[in-house]
Amino acid sequence: MNTIPQTILVVRRYTAALIILLLVCLTFQPVERRWAEAEVWLAGGTVVLLAVGAVLGVMTRRRPAFTVTDALVTVWFAFYAGMIWTDGGGYPCRTEFLHTVVVFLLYFSLRLLFGVAGMSAWMLVVCIIAGGCYEAVAGVEQMVNGTSRHSQYMLTGNFLNPGPYSAYLMMGLAVGLAAMREIGNRKVFGTMPSVVPGRIATMLKNTEWRHVLAVAVLIMAVVLPATWSRAAFVGLAVVALWIYRRHYRRYRFAVWGVLAVASIAFYLVKQGSADGRMIIWQAALTTWLDSPWLGVGTGGFCHAVAEGMARMHECGVDLSSAGVTDNAYNILLKTLVEQGVAGAVLAVALCVSAMISLYRSCRPLFYGMASLLIFSMFSYPFDLLPYKIIVVMTVAWSESSGGKALFAIGRIKTLLMAGMLAFTGKQIYGMVRESYEADSEYAIISGFHNEAFIEDYYELLPVMSDNAEFLFDFGKALNTARRYHDSNDVLRRGTMCSADPMFYVLTGNNYKEMRQYELAEQAYKKAFAVMPNRLYPLYRLMLLYKEQGRQDDCVITAYMIANFKEKVTSEATNEMKGNAWWIIKESEQVCPHGMVPSR
Template structure:
């Protein structure tokens, strides 16, 4: 009969969850109900798995399960590659059941790590074929983070061989890392900038962070501050709009501070230690997942949140300290009530998302009432807030539009929220506020021409010939990150304005 006490992993996760709840309600000023409910859902899954005897699942069972899941994703990817089924993203040929190639690659990398770890001890034809098939498919995702996660787990797995060939392996690793860097240098530089800005933001809010759900806003504001003080930064050509947290540990550090980071990191270390001692193949899955999380956003995706819950619950069960197992009725009742409560709150949100998808592409005043009805359920969806603000602006309701857009700025690092607010103020005749917002938008992503174009149009509306002409020169000579018909039209208009203002000055 098991002991009815918390294990070490449980204790640290409980401390983290208490801190997370307090942070959400006491520190965060960002709408984050959906993220909070999802976290509660994963906590409930962890508790359920702690009750069940999942520690009895053997290594080979884990390996065959991962082989099935991994090969299934390979089959889906091949179907997308040959046009049998559609991709999850219009820009990429292969995404599996995900919306982007990066998580697809990470999922396969995690599955391969488990399969190879077991195959190394218990060679078998099925596992061998599955490992080869997944390894061949992995590069198609073109995810450096997924490849790195897989490589690190493989390096730990074959550490004895590497120890005997460390010079060759070291040279090979350096060459590969350099090649991967230069293949997508702009993306790598952009990630480095995000790390730098995130560390500075965390240092300013070291202990309690900026609050749950506020990472993207904090990152956007940090970018604006950085580029305001470093207008000639070498990062300017590489910077882009951060629509995802590309470093999960730093996201936790920024949002929750040391109060959240310390207990969760401790729980992760204890999980890895327990899996290592037990010789579990899930150790390599955890390593691959954690490495990937340092360069991407797996814990915004349900599949990876569920994966982490399973791994940590399995490790906690290996401690031989079971949650309430002698008295099963009570914990199952608690879990059942929790699941019901979470579903009752999440289902209306899911229905609201479906309703929003139906009319999100239709820009008509008739849908304003529908937007207001969905607002209480989708007030933490930045795309919903942007579309709502745009519609209100088109209907001339500038103050209402700014209210929605302002809330969007607390959830997003997209400078278009600030630009649209600036246009509202411009149309209301509040030119100073508009000018300030255009400046802020430009400093958030200083390789975008559009904020400067809006400033030029603002000065033209103000009949400020001097500043308008100066801004037209700046727009015309601006080096854009990506040339497009829109940027060419802006430069053409800037040239015409400069010539016209020059003639007026004469």
């Protein structure tokens, strides 16, 4: 009679281990800006995971517990989906919403599976450390062979740049350092076969797990500095100081000195980047103040940044370090701006609850997640699939092992819940696959602005309404076809999901072609206000005034261009300044406001 339970025990543990390995393998797949093939596999895989978890639950007759963290996940997701359902903000957010739903389904499918699997935390610990080593080796190979995924960087791993890539190394290091302290003096090998030579057998028998972990940590530590990621250094430093806090008091003055020097060095090395992110955050918060409780709406962060920049420009704030952003570089700030105080409080409560459970269940995993949370305050790891998978696996395991239970769910309710989530997952899988295929089709026509592709653009528009690059190409194609009203409609959609001033510039060009000069002037001025360290909007405004015969306004704008301190100097900026200089020279007017043009 004990054979069947023992068989079920073996099956469920091996099944859980296999699923974890498959999910970890997905974190090694190439990461794309919007949709990758791995995301399609994951969306389809959640349905399978729900079915497997339900079957194992019936076989083991275990009643899964619904924890505090589960409740917070459910409430937050209901709030998130409700805001989108009621069209809060009206921003296009199909891609972000689908990504979030897949993560939500993955979490509860793993909760169901881990709840009956009885799996050890060391499975996840080993996978994260091994993943960090794999990424480190892949980075070294890229440096040697020149196969980086970005032409400007030597190594990027499976990511598009070394910033998010460094988070995997940082996380592996944090978990590895904590695991070395937790594992103690445990031996790797207990007994050795007699066929193994004596000296080798002695060496292997004396090998401890911490020695293996030390080698893994060294591999990742050697590669991490090559990424030049300040966020990774900060995340790892904070966690390392906490892990070795017993030694902190003895060396506190040296630590303070090193931290002070490192902070100054990190800032000076990439001062423009640091100042630019501060401007992004300040601009987003400026717009958020209009609706602090519920936020601007999901998908509206970039639009909030653009509007905030325009207001800051009107107030005379120095925006010379600003740049066009596609990310918030701070997950808490993004949540606050898009979902308001209500959404931010739910997110923080969820994070605190999950981290408390994780601290009680497994310290190495806790430190790994802590480093990733710190990293997310300066970057965007939670926008990327690998880190979503790792976080969901870790939290789902923690809640299954030591989460604070609210009540137990019966087998019938569990099956009904699994069935409902599986049905939802099937629908989501179809939408994810549709989005992935649309991205693939757009890649074929990307950059082509010929009117022959207009019908193709219209077919893709319902699925690609939140793709700023697609909307700009589409608007430009309509401009080429002289369909200016249609072009402006598409470009207006682009301003809702992008902070790029070129959407306003192209809108101004359309109005100029339609001889609606007042609207063209407004569009050019808005483009300059959104990004006042760019010369091109002013140049287009100068040409507009020249075409209208508004000589005084044309000359004043030419003076502004001639004295402009652009963020990046190029042949194009030199040519625009040269044209402005000739307009000034031909005007033979006195320089207004005491400004002296310089060539």
